[in-house]
Amino acid sequence: MPESLPQPNTDHMDSLTTTTLAALELLFSGNPELWEIIAISFRVSGVAILVASPPALLVAFILAYYQFPGRRLLISINSTLLSVPAVVVGLTLFILLSRQGPLGEWKLLFTQTAMVLGQIALAFPILVAMGHSALQACDRRAWETARTLGATPLRALITIMREARFGLMAALLAAFGRIIAEVGASMMLGGNILHYTRNIPTAIALESSKGEFAQGIALGLVLLILAFTLNAFLQHFQGKGQPA
Amino acid sequence: MTTADQFNVHYLKKHYAKRQVLDEVTFSLQAGQTHLLSGDNGAGKTTLLRILAGLEKPDSIQIDLGMGPLNWRHVKKTLQQHALYLHQHPYMFDGTVSYNLGYAIGVKLTKQERQRQIDKALEWADLKQLSQAPAKSLSGGEKQRVSLARAWLKRPSILLLDEPTSNLDQESRHRTLSLLEAFKSDGTAMLLASHDPMHFPSLIDQHLRLDQGKLIRIDDQNPIEFDQTHPNFRSTA
Numbered sequence: 001m002p003e004s005l006p007q008p009n010t011d012h013m014d015s016l017t018t019t020t021l022a023a024l025e026l027l028f029s030g031n032p033e034l035w036e037i038i039a040i041s042f043r044v045s046g047v048a049i050l051v052a053s054p055p056a057l058l059v060a061f062i063l064a065y066y067q068f069p070g071r072r073l074l075i076s077i078n079s080t081l082l083s084v085p086a087v088v089v090g091l092t093l094f095i096l097l098s099r100q101g102p103l104g105e106w107k108l109l110f111t112q113t114a115m116v117l118g119q120i121a122l123a124f125p126i127l128v129a130m131g132h133s134a135l136q137a138c139d140r141r142a143w144e145t146a147r148t149l150g151a152t153p154l155r156a157l158i159t160i161m162r163e164a165r166f167g168l169m170a171a172l173l174a175a176f177g178r179i180i181a182e183v184g185a186s187m188m189l190g191g192n193i194l195h196y197t198r199n200i201p202t203a204i205a206l207e208s209s210k211g212e213f214a215q216g217i218a219l220g221l222v223l224l225i226l227a228f229t230l231n232a233f234l235q236h237f238q239g240k241g242q243p244a
Numbered sequence: 245m246t247t248a249d250q251f252n253v254h255y256l257k258k259h260y261a262k263r264q265v266l267d268e269v270t271f272s273l274q275a276g277q278t279h280l281l282s283g284d285n286g287a288g289k290t291t292l293l294r295i296l297a298g299l300e301k302p303d304s305i306q307i308d309l310g311m312g313p314l315n316w317r318h319v320k321k322t323l324q325q326h327a328l329y330l331h332q333h334p335y336m337f338d339g340t341v342s343y344n345l346g347y348a349i350g351v352k353l354t355k356q357e358r359q360r361q362i363d364k365a366l367e368w369a370d371l372k373q374l375s376q377a378p379a380k381s382l383s384g385g386e387k388q389r390v391s392l393a394r395a396w397l398k399r400p401s402i403l404l405l406d407e408p409t410s411n412l413d414q415e416s417r418h419r420t421l422s423l424l425e426a427f428k429s430d431g432t433a434m435l436l437a438s439h440d441p442m443h444f445p446s447l448i449d450q451h452l453r454l455d456q457g458k459l460i461r462i463d464d465q466n467p468i469e470f471d472q473t474h475p476n477f478r479s480t481a
Contacts, residue, residue: 141335144299148329149348149394159347172379 033194034215038222041199044112044190045180048119049172056124057168060131061157065143075132081125087184089121094188110191115199118185123175130174132169133159142173166237173237177230181223249275251402251433254306258291265291266302267457273433277448278424281437283454290332292454293404296435297329310397322422328400332407334391336379341371341390344379346396361397367468369393369423385416392423403427405436409443422449 025035042083063075096100097109097117102243108114142163146156183201190197192206200219256269265288273279278408283289288383294300300318307319314322337344340373345362366372374382379390388408390393408424424447427434436444441451451462 038249139335141331141333142337144297144329145323145331145335145337146347148299148323148327150350150398151347155351159337 017215022214026216037203044115052120052123056127057131060128063132064135078128079127086182090185090188114189118189119179126175130171134164138164150165169237173230252308256305257303264457269459276431277449278434279450280448288452298323327402329404334387340376342375348397365393402436
């Protein structure tokens with residue numbers, strides 16, 4: 001008589017289904033604590049993108065359109081910064097902002113401003129790298145045509161940004177997607193304080209460590225929906241950015 | 245024009261790596277005259293046009309301004325005020341033909357005045373039926389007409405044209421030539437780079453040839469010879 005094959009453990013499946021259902025209930029019942037965390041996440045990451053984009057895109061433009069000594073070195077440094085883990089960025093800023101650090105007097109540690117600074121540091125190299133690619137792909141005649149038609153350098157720059165808008169939009173979305181989901185810098189710089197600096201990824205980390213999976217899964221679903229939406233837009237914009 | 249009807253360029257030099265592309269080039273452009281700039285591929289025709297448009301920095305240049313030597317920044321600004329460069333393959337901004345024409349008008353005019361000028365340019369270049377067409381989807385000849393209409397709106401003193409009829413069919417070429425003749429009648433000085441002078445027999449007043457960095461003037465003693473059996477000669481002369 002052969003031994004019977006081991007049966008799958010249905011308890012785990014039941015547990016996952018129950019937790020997911022609880023998560024959906026939390027999400028759609030308008031749980032105020034949950035939605036506050038979501039709002040903090042969007043606010044911090046939104047401000048970080050708004051602050052980081054203008055200087056990052058200007059740097060991207062300079063790298064794409066001007067030749068100067070050290071340009072290649074700058075591009076290499078920026079590429080290196082792309083792969084720095086969020087927790088290292090968080091640690092560096094933590095040292096700078098801690099009480100004994102050079103910027104300790106600003107008293108920014110464990111505030112939303114510190115989280116914004118961390119996310120700016122993470123978003124900046126992504127915006128520069130993708131912005132640089134988008135602007136470099138833009139036909140050089142666009143700049144020359146604008147200038148020869150009498151546009152000031154600022155107007156010509158705006159024109160180039162408009163011509164490369166799909167690629168630049170893809171850069172913004174990619175950077176936003178990266179920073180809203182990062183946990184390392186937010187945890188170290190924000191401190192995961194409820195009603196103040198607790199955002200989606202830090203809340204997921206906390207709730208999971210406590211064994212409260214429902215809220216973690218609910219927030220995970222928000223990130224998943226956000227990731228899907230951003231990717232759908234990304235595909236849309238990158239497709240439009242292709243030359244006809 | 246830097247003077248009423250003449251623009252003088254002296255000692256224009258440009259080199260790439262070890263190659264001297266333009267070697268002490270000196271010439272004058274006259275208002276209302278078309279100057280053909282010929283030369284082999286790579287002779288430096290496009291480089292010369294781009295420098296005169298302020299798009300490329302030369303090793304040295306002097307232009308007549310009656311105020312002594314100027315640095316490149318000032319020369320560039322003056323060139324950009326007076327000269328307009330048209331690429332061999334004109335670039336169309338993403339938008340309609342009207343949007344592209346409006347770009348040349350600037351931002352200071354009222355909406356009504358802008359539209360009035362755009363309408364005039366559309367009529368001038370026979371583009372009325374294409375006013376709302378996406379400019380990037382136009383044919384080569386239509387793009388050339390849009391680019392000339394943009395130039396017409398800017399009213400430059402000097403028009404710098406890089407192979408304006410290359411890759412155009414016969415009909416588009418004739419339409420482009422008639423627009424260039426309108427510029428000439430308006431008193432615009434034109435410097436027209438082409439490796440084939442046969443394309444513009446009725447337009448040309450002076451023939452300049454770039455050869456190994458030197459500019460040679462082809463004059464009465466050394467005339468440009470038109471092939472009178474060439475189809476363009478018969479149809480436009």
